[in-house]
Amino acid sequence: MKNIKILGPGCVRCRDTEMNVKKALEDLGIEANVSKITDYPQIMEYDIMSTPALVVDEVVKVSGRIPTVNEIKTFLS
Amino acid sequence: MFEWTQLFADWLIYGLIGLEEGTSLGNALNFFVYDVIKIMILLFLISMLMGIVNAWFPVERVRDFISSRKLYGMQYLFAAIFGAVTPFCSCSSVPLFIGFVKGGIPLGVTFAFLITSPLVNEVAVAIFLGMFGLKLTLIYVTTGILLGTLGGYVLEKLKLDHLLTDWVQTLQHNSSDPDGFDAGERTIWQRMPEISREATSILKAVGIYVVIGIGIGAAMHGYVPEGFFEPYIGPENVLAVPMAVILAVPLYANAAGIVPVIQVFVAKGVPIGTAIAFMMATIGLSIPEAALLKKVMSTKLILIFFGVVTVFIIISGLFFNLVL
Numbered sequence: 001m002k003n004i005k006i007l008g009p010g011c012v013r014c015r016d017t018e019m020n021v022k023k024a025l026e027d028l029g030i031e032a033n034v035s036k037i038t039d040y041p042q043i044m045e046y047d048i049m050s051t052p053a054l055v056v057d058e059v060v061k062v063s064g065r066i067p068t069v070n071e072i073k074t075f076l077s
Numbered sequence: 078m079f080e081w082t083q084l085f086a087d088w089l090i091y092g093l094i095g096l097e098e099g100t101s102l103g104n105a106l107n108f109f110v111y112d113v114i115k116i117m118i119l120l121f122l123i124s125m126l127m128g129i130v131n132a133w134f135p136v137e138r139v140r141d142f143i144s145s146r147k148l149y150g151m152q153y154l155f156a157a158i159f160g161a162v163t164p165f166c167s168c169s170s171v172p173l174f175i176g177f178v179k180g181g182i183p184l185g186v187t188f189a190f191l192i193t194s195p196l197v198n199e200v201a202v203a204i205f206l207g208m209f210g211l212k213l214t215l216i217y218v219t220t221g222i223l224l225g226t227l228g229g230y231v232l233e234k235l236k237l238d239h240l241l242t243d244w245v246q247t248l249q250h251n252s253s254d255p256d257g258f259d260a261g262e263r264t265i266w267q268r269m270p271e272i273s274r275e276a277t278s279i280l281k282a283v284g285i286y287v288v289i290g291i292g293i294g295a296a297m298h299g300y301v302p303e304g305f306f307e308p309y310i311g312p313e314n315v316l317a318v319p320m321a322v323i324l325a326v327p328l329y330a331n332a333a334g335i336v337p338v339i340q341v342f343v344a345k346g347v348p349i350g351t352a353i354a355f356m357m358a359t360i361g362l363s364i365p366e367a368a369l370l371k372k373v374m375s376t377k378l379i380l381i382f383f384g385v386v387t388v389f390i391i392i393s394g395l396f397f398n399l400v401l
Contacts (some may be wrong), residue, residue, distance in 0.1 A: 009171070009369075012282075040171055040172075040175070040372050040373070041244050043172065044172065044175045044176075044179070044248070047176070047179070048172060048176070049136045049137055049140065049169075049172050049173050049176035049177075050136060050169040050172055050173060051169055051172055064135070064136070064169070065271060065275060066278075068271075068274075
């Protein structure tokens with residue numbers, strides 16, 4: 001099972017990212033460990049400079065924008 | 078470029094709705110329709126432009142540029158310019174701050190970026206351009222960048238590093254030269270869909286404030302008499318600029334909402350310097366931003382930071398009132 005982390009302090013854009021992740025998982029019909037990281041020291045361990053960011057299995061895939069559902073699907077397959 | 082917008086507004090208000098030209102209501106509605114359309118278009122274009130600049134030069138690359146080169150004092154100016162062209166989102170100011178500090182960039186240079194980033198942002202520039210025209214917009218943008226440069230320089234000289242929160246100081250001591258940033262292999266054209274999607278989402282997010290701000294502005298245009306404010310906050314009143322700025326700092330308003338109202342103030346007799354200073358203080362410094370920065374700075378540092386920027390905004394306001 002894949003580990004998905006959504007990094008961001010909890011702004012609207014982070015919620016949109018989360019929604020797209022859920023949609024992508026639903027479309028693909030797979031399950032994953034989805035967690036939201038809102039604590040700054042933890043977020044900054046990934047060496048990103050803008051949020052929201054999407055991390056799949058400890059690799060930063062997207063930062064500073066909301067990934068689309070299709071994009072997330074390619075990250076997961 | 079916008080003649081057709083005026084024609085459309087005239088047709089809609091005086092033609093289709095049938096209001097009389099020259100009446101308060103007719104004028105106000107005409108202003109409203111014209112300004113909303115014009116500003117929405119400008120907002121979209123400028124958001125697209127900034128999106129393209131940002132795709133070429135993302136913040137990670139900005140950090141590498143500043144931290145890896147000897148810039149002989151110019152790093153403050155560069156950081157301020159980068160702050161102006163980077164799309165601003167308040168939820169990103171902390172990660173940005175940490176990213177800079179971690180990359181070994183001096184605190185003052187980081188502040189230069191942090192000051193201009195909200196002060197000169199795509200929404201403010203688009204609306205300023207729509208309401209005040211090109212010349213004043215250039216003056217406003219230049220001032221914002223100079224203010225960030227000088228503010229950053231002064232804050233660096235004050236040696237405030239010990240006022241950062243502990244975990245940030247630890248990061249600072251372990252700072253490393255960041256790895257060269259890999260922008261990926263996609264071209265600008267391949268990124269266009271996401272850039273335009275971001276621009277559209279900015280438009281959606283601030284659209285309502287544009288409508289409300291212009292609505293209030295249009296109503297005031299029609300009903301507040303010419304020169305109404307002059308006796309109270311005219312050019313002779315030296316205290317007007319500091320007062321306006323100090324009032325504006327805790328006030329938190331979206332640039333989209335505040336600029337159209339300020340434009341009316343100017344039209345009705347408030348000097349432009351006072352108005353620009355008021356706007357800069359409103360969008361550049363705010364309580365929500367202070368609350369976010371609390372994660373990385375002590376209260377004392379936030380107060381010093383806000384204090385220095387406030388003083389510079391007051392000085393630029395007074396300066397504009399003298400020269401414009």
